[in-house]
Amino acid sequence: MRTGIATVCLSGTLKEKMQACAIAGFDGIEIFEQDLVTSPLSPEDVRKMAADLGLTLDLYQPFRDFDGVTEDVLAANLRRADAKFRLMSRLGMDTILVCSNVATATIDDDGLRAKQLAALAELAGDHGVKVAYEALAWGKYVNDYEHAHRLVEMVDHPNLGTCLDSFHILSRDWDTAPIEDFNPDKIFFVQVADAPKLSMDVLSWSRHYRVFPGEGQFELAKFMGHVVRAGYTGPVSLEVFNDVFRQSDVERTAVDAMRSLIWLEEQSAKWLEANAASVSNGSAADGGAGAKAAGRRRYPMELATLPQVAEPAGFNFAEVKAADTAALETVLGQLGFEFNGRHRTKDVQLWTMGHARVIINEQAPGIGDGSPAPAIAALGFDVDSPVIASARAQQLKAPVVPRKSQANEEVFQGFAAPDSTEIFLCQGSPDGTAAWTREFGGGLEVPSGARTAVIDHVNLAQPWQHFDEAVLFYTSALALEPQPYAEVASPSGLVRSQIMQTSDRAVRLVLNLAPLLQQDGTRHKTYQEHIAFAVDDLVATARAARDRGLDFLQIPANYYEDLDARFGLDPDFLATLQDLNLLYDRDADGEFLHFYTATVGSVFFEMVERRGSYDGYGAPNAPVRHAVQYDHLHQLTN
C-alpha cells in the first residue's frame, strides 16, 4: 500500500512537515495549498526537496467552489484553475483535488455540473493534470460520494476521476459497499481519516476533531476493504484536521500518523480475509457488491501485514522508581506486599503479593533534576512471544528501550509508550510465576498473605498532546481495546478517562487526560498516577493494612451519607466501609469495594475487590478521590 499524508495534518512550516514525513517513512504527501502559499520555498525548491527526501507529491489541494455556477463565475474559476495547473507543472504534480461547491454554486443541475467539470477536465488535460472530484459532506448540492462518481461517469473524460475521503463518506453514514462497483481507473485518489462519533455539525466535526485511523470510531478497515476490492492501487493518504495535532511536535505526529496507516493496512487485510467468503460464494454480505467486484477483477493492491500477537495475558509487573525508596517500601509493606530481595546486579527491589509484582527501582538522582520523587516508570505485560510482540511494536515504530542485562539474565523486549512509560514484553508462565524473579534475593518468590492478588489495573496520566497517540499505540502494539471514554469532575477541572482493556479483563489500563495545569499563581500541580491490586477480601486486607499503620486516603463522612441515600446499605456494612475508608459502587452486574493509599511522590496505590461480574472502576467515586487528593496537595503547598 502506498502511504501518503496531507501537509495540513501537521504543525510547522512546509519544510518541517516534509522532513518529518520523510523521517516517518511516508511514500508521498499531499500539498495543502496554504502551506505552499505561506512558504518561502519556490515551487521548484519544493519539487527538489521532495525528490531529495524520497517523497512523491501526490495531490495538490484543495481547489474549491468550481461547479454548478453561472457562466461568469465559471470563466473566473477556469482562469483560477489555469493558474493552479501552471503552478502544478512547476511542482511536477499531476493530480488536484476539486471539492464539490459549498459557497458559490447557484444551479442544481447535474447536466450543467457535468458540462462544467468536462470543461475543467479538458483544461486539465492540456496541462497533463488529473482532476480528483470529491463530494464534501456539506457540499451545497453534491455531498454524496456516489453522486460525485455519477458526475465523473457522465463526463467520462480521462482527466476527471473521483476522490474518496473516508470522513466525508462515513460522517454521513453512507454505505461503502457500492465503492466496489466503481471503475478503478476513475478513482484518482483515496483519503482516510478517523473520527470519534460526535453529535455536532459536520463541518466543525471535520475541521477540528478528525483523528488518525485507529484513534476514532469509524469502520475504516471495511471502507478500505471495499476500496481494495474495487481495484484501486493508488496512494492511501491521511487528511486529518485536528486542533491538537496542529499544535504538537511535527516529527512525533508524523510517526503517529505513519503508525496509523501501518495499522490500517493490516486491519484492511484482515477485513478482506474475514470477508473473503462473502465474495467467493456471492452471498448477500455487503449487498452482494463484493461478489460482483470479485467476479470482475483481482485485488492488485498489496497489503503488508505485521507480526501477529494475541492480547496480553496479564500484567507481569509494574515498576516504580525513586531516588529515595523508603516511602514506597513502607506503603507496599503496609499493603501486605513481601520484600523478595534485591536484584543480583541491578539497583532494584522486588515486592510481591500473590501474583502482583512491584519492582522498586532505586534511581540515582540525575544531574540537575534533583531527587526524583516516586513515579510509575514501567509496566511489564505477559505475552505469548515477547520476540514476536516486540517485532510487531517495532514495525509500528515504537521506540525501543534499551534494558541493561547481564549474562544469564532474562532479556526484556521493551519500548517507550507515548507518555514515556516503558513497556516491557514478558514471557508469562501458565502457573502465573515469572522466571526473572529468580534473579532476585534467594531466588524464590516468597508466598504472601493474599496469594490470589493480581494487578487489577494501572492508571496513567497522558499529556494532552499525546492522548490520541497513546490510544493508537496501545491498540496497535499491544492489542488492547479502547472503550468509550468518560469524564470525571475534579477540583482542577474535568478529567477525561479512557479505558483500554483485553476482552477477558486480564489487562485493564486507564489513560487519564488531566486538566491543563493551572498557570495562575503558585498552585502548580502534578497529576497523580496509580497502580491498583485486586484481592479476594478487601475488608480483611484493609484491616490488616490499618494494623500495619497504612496512611489511607481519608474519605469524607458526607460520602457515606450520600452512599446510604443512594444504595440504602446495611448499617453494619456502611459502618465498616466508613471505619476503613473504603469506597463502594454497585451496578446490575455486581459490587465494587476499593480504597486508596496516600500519595507518595506522584504515585499512589489502590486495592480493589470485585464482587459478581462488576466490570467498572468505581467511576462515581472518582470525584471523591480527586477532591481529597487535591485538598491534601493544596494543604501541603500552601
Add this chain to the structure above:
Amino acid sequence: MRTGIATVCLSGTLKEKMQACAIAGFDGIEIFEQDLVTSPLSPEDVRKMAADLGLTLDLYQPFRDFDGVTEDVLAANLRRADAKFRLMSRLGMDTILVCSNVATATIDDDGLRAKQLAALAELAGDHGVKVAYEALAWGKYVNDYEHAHRLVEMVDHPNLGTCLDSFHILSRDWDTAPIEDFNPDKIFFVQVADAPKLSMDVLSWSRHYRVFPGEGQFELAKFMGHVVRAGYTGPVSLEVFNDVFRQSDVERTAVDAMRSLIWLEEQSAKWLEANAASVSNGSAADGGAGAKAAGRRRYPMELATLPQVAEPAGFNFAEVKAADTAALETVLGQLGFEFNGRHRTKDVQLWTMGHARVIINEQAPGIGDGSPAPAIAALGFDVDSPVIASARAQQLKAPVVPRKSQANEEVFQGFAAPDSTEIFLCQGSPDGTAAWTREFGGGLEVPSGARTAVIDHVNLAQPWQHFDEAVLFYTSALALEPQPYAEVASPSGLVRSQIMQTSDRAVRLVLNLAPLLQQDGTRHKTYQEHIAFAVDDLVATARAARDRGLDFLQIPANYYEDLDARFGLDPDFLATLQDLNLLYDRDADGEFLHFYTATVGSVFFEMVERRGSYDGYGAPNAPVRHAVQYDHLHQLTN
C-alpha cells in the same frame, strides 16, 4: 437583584469556592451536591462557614430522575429524597432543585407525574423544604419549561414550584414571553447561563460550553425582563458548566462571574425600559404577554444600574515598554513616526504620526526577570468622561491600576484588563489632540508626514483561561461589541480571533487566543501582539519606510502568485505589492492593503489602508503572517 452562583461553576474545594464567592460579593450560593459529598466539611461546618462569610445557601442541587417512574422506583426515590431533606435541614437550606427525569422515567403521563411530584412536595413539606422542579432541555418526557410549570400548577402544592434555567430554555429556542404569565409565587428559583450558539447535542453543549452572561449569544436581558415582569424577586443565580472555568483560578473566575451578573442586571433594566411602551399600551410585542403581566402587578425586583458610558470615541494612545527601547525607536522612526520628546517627570517618550500616538515606556529591568523585551503595556481610550467610565469599570470590579502623576499633570483613570494590559480612560478633544501631550518635550505635538494617521486596531494575545473573561470585560466596561469569532491557521495551531469594536469602528480591538504553546522539546514560543495604524496612502508610506531602512515582514513570492490567481490583479499593481511586501484583500465593500514590520520583542506593527468600505482585517492573509513570523522565530531559536 439578589445574586447567586452554583459551586459547580468554580474550581477548587467547597471551602475555596465559598470563600471566593464571598470575596467576589455574591449574596448567596447553590450547593452542588458533589462539592459537598467530596468535602471534609460537615453540613454544620458548611452552614457556619456560609453564615460567617455572609452567604445565604439558596439551593441544594441537583436531585435527579425522580418523576414518571414505576411504583418501586418511586419508593426508592422518596427514600433518597428523605435523606437529602434531612441533610438540608442540617445545612439550614430550604430549596432543592429537582430535574425532570432523564434516565429512569418509563411512563409518559402528566397525571402520574403530577401525583408523584405531589408526593414529593408533601414529603418536602414535612421537612420545611421547597422543591424547585426544572425541565432539562434533554429531559426524557419533560423538556419544556412551560410543561414543567403546568405540572407545578396541576399539583398546586405550596412546597412545589418551578426553576427557570435560561440555558434549558434558550438552548431549545423556547419563547420566553409566556414566563410573564407565571404566578410568581410558583417560581422558586431562577438560574442564568449564557452560551455561544453551537450546533451540537444539547447535553454536551450544556455540560462543557456554558459561559457567564455577556460571554455568549443568548438573549438573556430579554429572558430576565420577562422574569422580572412576572414578579419574581428571588435569587438570580449562575449555573455555568464550563471546562475552562473549572480549571481556572477560583477567585478570578468568581469575580468574572459577579461582573456578569452586575452587567446582566443593568442590561435587564435597560431591556425593561426599552420595552416599557409595549407594556403600557398593550401592543402585540412579546405576544401581548407583557401587557397582561403589567396589568396584573408591578415589578418589585430592584435592578441596580451602573454609571452610563457611550462607546469610546477612539484610541488615545498605545504604550509599549522595554528595558532597551532602541529597537522600538528605530522601527517607529522608520514607519514615519516623529519623536515628540520625553515626559518631564517620567521615563517615557512620545512618538506620533498624525493622530496615532505611541508611548515608549523605558521600563527598568525588574529584579529577577532579566531585561524585559518590548511588549504592549497599555492602551488609552478616548471617552466622554473618564471619571464616569472609571466609576463604571470599578463597579464592574475591574482592578484599578495606580498611575503615578505629579502636580499639574493629567491623571488617567486606569484599570487592568484580564490579560494584564493596562487600560486608561482619557478625555478626547474634538480636534483629535490630547492635552497630556503638553507634558512631553517642547509641549507641542510635532506635525508628521501622515497627518490623518490613526491607530486602526490593536491585536492582543489572551491566555486561554481568560478569553471569555476578556470578552465580557471589554463588553461591559468599555462598551465594545463582540463579533462572531474566526479561526486562523498558523504553524503552531489554529488561532481563535475575536473582534471587539465600536459601531463606528473608531475602536477596533482584536483578541487572539493563541494555540497552547508546544511543550515538546525546546521550541517554546511567545505569542506576538501588534498595533496597526491606518494611513491614506499605504504605497507611499511603505516606500518612505523602505527608504528609511524598515525591516519589513518578508512575504513569500508564492503569496503573490496565489493573489493573482484569486483576484486577477493589474500586473503593475501586483508588482508594486510584491516589491513592497504589501498584502492585499478585497471584498464586496472595498479593498485592504497592509504590511507588517519585523517583530521586536513580542510586539510588531502593521500599517493599513482601507479603500471603500472594507471592514475586515485581511483575515485571508493572517496565515501568511503567522507562517513567516514562525519561520523567523524558529530560525532565531534553532
